[in-house]
Amino acid sequence: MATQHTYRVIVRGKWDGLTPRSRTELLATMDDNDLAQLRFTPEGTLAYDRALHSFSYRFVIVSDAADGEEMAAALAEDKAEQALRAAGLGYRELRSTVTDMDSMKINRKSR
Template sequence: MSARIFRITVSGFFDGLDSDQLTELIARAAEHDVLHAAFTPEGHLAYDLPGRTGFTFRFLESGAAEEDIVAATTRAEAAAEQWLTERGYPFKGLRSKSADLTQPPLAKRQRRAAHQRG
């Protein structure tokens, strides 16, 4: 069985940051710049404060089987939530998207057909 590579994006919104938290995040904005975002095993955080309250973590994982993407996504969501919680950053609307890079992307017509069957 060949290794599968998963890209997982976990997104959400900062919710009610106090002035100290906002100042801290803005001061560290260069290391979290959207233009330098990358998929990494530990997860890379990107945001564009103070203009937008949204953030995105990008994770790179691997697995042996197609169904491993579910567990990888769960781990990525937990890691993002833990990072935010440990630093006291309030957030809301956490959601994720996953892609198996070993699978060819579906064309628009194929995605529509798959959605109708499911």
């Protein structure tokens, strides 16, 4: 059995071709998507700015360590694309930042 690693992935992008209705709906739910609500979850947490210029999704991805960070990024981007398409929201320029939580080094303060 392959070793599983937990990855935290931030998928960033820009809104593209939002309709007036989409803009109104996003602004109406903006308080539900502020930084205080931002968490890494398997289904993803969406945050965006009031100008509706850019957004980010935060995901927890569990996958085989052998597949590496590239696979975690691809899986998270796929999830973000599916969620955005399902909501009828246009986007462009997706890019990801991945942190492998299982290989992360924790620096402890010395006394």
